[in-house]
Amino acid sequence: MVVDQLSASGMDRIFHAFADATRRDIVVRVITGEYSVSELAAHYDMSFAAVQKHVAVLERASLVLKEKRGREQIVSVNFEAVRRAQQLLDEYETIWRQRVDRISDILAEDKKASP
């Protein structure tokens, strides 16, 4: 299992996008419903431009898409990118379990050796 191409700047972007509470909050909103950029902006105590930048970070990470509808841009989640992050953490989980199992085996061997 490869786990991670060292040049995985896609993963860099995905995790970086998650590394901010405002952006995580935006993700939850756009998972649950439809929001334009200005509707999103209304919920945060910062400028429209700042929220626009947060959306841009999510967009660069492919976590969200923008779809023009009239004069507004509707933000929606691209769950595939969320899954990419999930899978990476799941691979850690797999390696972790293998290691724990291996250590358990060693301890079991010990027990057998000195009863």
Next chain:
Amino acid sequence: MVVDQLSASGMDRIFHAFADATRRDIVVRVITGEYSVSELAAHYDMSFAAVQKHVAVLERASLVLKEKRGREQIVSVNFEAVRRAQQLLDEYETIWRQRVDRISDILAEDKKASP
């Protein structure tokens, strides 16, 4: 479900720690085996101090612990912090599924309404 306290700087740190390929690689190494800081540093094309900083980032995120052993510091993973990130993404998954189910229901209603 709360999903995320907006002041979750712990999550910020965890995801930020994952947002770098070198740090993700370090995590894999210390999951699978025992490494001192200098042993880790030997594997990367950067200074010892740079790797030391990466380890510090992982440490601040509680993803790894350092344990002094003689003159070296052995780095080990704290899997609980990994699980925190996993759980957050799993909650997204839950919300996502609920939303998909809800949309499916609506579509099913439509079908029933116009057969």
Next chain:
DNA sequence: CTGATCTACAACCATATGGTTGTAGATTAG
């Protein structure tokens, strides 16, 4: 004891990040 090794930490630098304000282009409402 002496020298080599491992670590910590400071100082420094270039660039990225996260915020601001301001300007301008589309689009809609009246």
Next chain:
DNA sequence: CTAATCTACAACCATATGGTTGTAGATCAG
């Protein structure tokens, strides 16, 4: 047509990040 709304983007600023080199304290090997 005009005014209001939504968006995009540039310019700017303070601070954070990711790298470097250099210095110094512990610890181990011989």
